[in-house]
Amino acid sequence: MQTTINFLEAISERVGRLAAWSTALMVAVIFFLVVMRYGFGSFNQQLGELTTYFFALSFLFSSGYALKHDSHVRVDLFYAKWSERRRAWVDLLGTAFFLLPWCLVAIFTCWKYAYNSFKLGEVSSQPSGLPAVWVLKFIILFGFVLLLIQGLALALRSVQTLRQR
Amino acid sequence: ADDTEQVGAGAGAKQAFKQTFDWRMTTVWGKNFPVFGEAANLLSEWVDTMSGGRFKIKVFGSGELVPGLESFDTTAAGTTEMGAGASYYWQGKTPAAAFFAAVPFGMNGQQLQSWLIGGDAEGYELWKEVYAPFNLVPFLAGNTGVQMGGWFNKEINSVADLQGLKMRIPGLAGKALEKAGGASINVAPGELYTNLERGVIDATEWVGPYHDYKLGLNKVAKYYYTPGWHEPGTQLEFFANKDAHDKLPADLKEILYTATLRVQAWVLAEFDARNGEYLAKMKAEGTVMKEFPDAVLSALRGYTEEAITELIGSDPVANKVYASYNAFRTKAKAWSAITERAYYDKIEK
């Protein structure tokens, strides 16, 4: 079980750390666009649209990473006072009954949404825009896949805690 | 035997008569958005009344059920039965969609309507063909009439003034402006007012006096330019999911179609009436009116043609639609020249 947990968490960690740079890219591109517009009266539609892609990456690809580091906020009125065992129960049941159904429904519906766009070869609605809008839709899908992966790791960890006597 | 058959048929008809249809319509615009959103509400109201309550269409504004620009996808997928918008929003899905709403320097509302439903209804047949792969059926939903050229904080006196002009103007017209050395800027709707006020952009197009006044654009820009070369009469649309539409009995199909034509009439009338009213109001409050110089318009016309050629590119459907559009336009233009134009030039001086 430990091997599985390590494997799943490694995915969250690596993807999260890499995707974390997307905010830096977003900052750079927006700043560049501002300078170009103010200084030279020009605008690049493709770069303008690209900021949305980086923005999507900035929170969707860090879904599992944030869960691994327990950054998703909890109302800890009671949770903070409970024993480790009781907290493990909350995490196990919460993952099984809340996170899992949501991720599965989201993955199922997002797959159809993204695949339809891909099949169509959907491009930007702007004539000078980006040639592959479907990429953005797949980013949503993978955001949920990553969340599911880390959710499984969390559930296994909780099981581990509960097994300890 | 005859009797029973008749009774049976009668009961069947009665059953069909009793069956009700509940549809959901998502619109590209906000709930109750003047004219555009109201048109969707009216369609719903008229269809309900005409069908004696058998056909209900519940209207959702942008952001209520889904964001407005998702309407096409949700209706194609059948998760909503109907949508309202303008076809140029869907250019990214099929380039031919560019031609059923507004083409810069293209047909005006009256000509476009003739292409769509007059004569051999060539335009409408093509439109249905373009939407068929998406499992959608298009309907007419009104026309804005010629729009205004937009709000400027810089004067446009020559082609050189387009150089470096920062304007919010999407679509083909935006591409034409880019070719002229200007910048077609993406602006979030929520930031439009602030950006124009602060000078982040020099200009924006919107709709016409009624909508522009409601947004307060007259308070943050100096000049109001005419004509709206970029949208010489924007055709609006409803579209229905084909499976849902197929399930409607013949009478409800006819009711739906008839109601959309009533919307088609009402929208243009409402635009013309309100725009006249608000133009007077705006002028009284000191709006400065300007006209684009001929040289500017003719340069933009050239760039627009280039942009259209690039857009249709190698897409056979778009090529076919544009060919029909152009052929119709040539004839319509010759006719308008000696009638409409003569009216404006000679009679309504």
Next chain:
Amino acid sequence: MGALALLLFGIIFLLILKGYPVAFTLAGVSTLFALILMVFVPDAIGMRDLSLLPNRFMGTIDNFMLMAVPLFIFMGIMLEKSGLAESLLETMANLLGRLKGGLAISVVLVGAMLAASTGIVGATVVTMGVISLPVMLKRGYRPELATGVICSSGTLGQIIPPSVVLILLAEQINASTQGAAQVDVGTMFRAAFVPGFLLVVAYIVYIAVISILRPHWAPSVSPEEIAAFRGPGFLGRVLKAFVLPMLLILAVLGSIFAGIASPTEAAAVGAIGATVLTLIEGRLTLDILRQVMQQTAKLTAMVFWILLGATTFTLVFRTLGGDEYLTELIQAADLSAMAFLAIVMIVIFICGFFIDFIEIIFIFVPVVTPIFDLYEVDMLWVGILMAINLQTSFLTPPFGFSLFYLKGVAPPGITTQHLYRGIVPFIIIQVLVIGLIVLFPEIIYLIK
């Protein structure tokens, strides 16, 4: 069906208290509830309705103004790493040394300045939390007071123009009235200015008063420290502490007011500015940059997954007719204008618990505006009241979004209880200011 929606509301209310992450409780309970209903009450909801989820998620991604969140968080964390934010706040505290609560007042002032550059609450609360919470705690501030100050001043962005709330309210009100009421964005901004200013003043007065009444809540700077601070090199220290951060604030606000950048883009200007300052301070290393990126990613994910969870909840809630149930409740009551206003305000306030403010505006404004029109109520006034009300709903326990966001950046010692207790006085202030504007509508017309 409306009853089912309210049941869902109640169930989530209880289950969120169990402590599983808020975002997934909100989304997961709604999804599970929908799946169960599909089996037992198939008329109520179907897979077809849940298929709208991706379209709704797209609405969050496609919202340019929400980009201010990661940009501002980046700026805040970078500023914290530069050490400049801390030295600015400490210097301000020292300057206001005799005035008790000086540090907290400085936080309100910095918050008000940030507020003038964005209207996105997630951005300002997280940024303020990162920059100022550690400093206040280090100075021995009572956690309740520290968190209350940050949460409330972090939401000022909603009411101090430019603000997305005000823009959306103006648009929706305008779209739903016939002709007469002209509530354009500019008018709305001017009307919101004085109420926003009143809130800032009221927060400061409260802090000053409570610091005198309860000196240990907001320890003043020791006389020795002030003496040392005022000693040799005083002017140099002040200049050094002020110049760089002020340049940054100038860059952010200046780029908006000079028309160089839109409010959202100004956040990117701020992020670049903070990076340059860190470089000037000699603290910018690859390791620091990596830490900034990773912390930004975690906090951005925290904010946005709550929004994705909220949009999932709202989809199920609306499909079950929860919104209709509430709007009918509002419409059915045959009330006087003031009673109607009161009901609207209460319903909006309660919805503020789970539903994103943008959706609240979409749901209620189109329904209530025509009725206010019938009563011939001034829609500008109603709009401003709604804006402050929505801002307040961000602060209200148990589920104000602002409280969640601050909890997300707070050190482990800070519990939900600290946040709940700390925010109460500020909610009272909010209610008082709303009352003031109800009684004296002329307040919103002070700036023409």
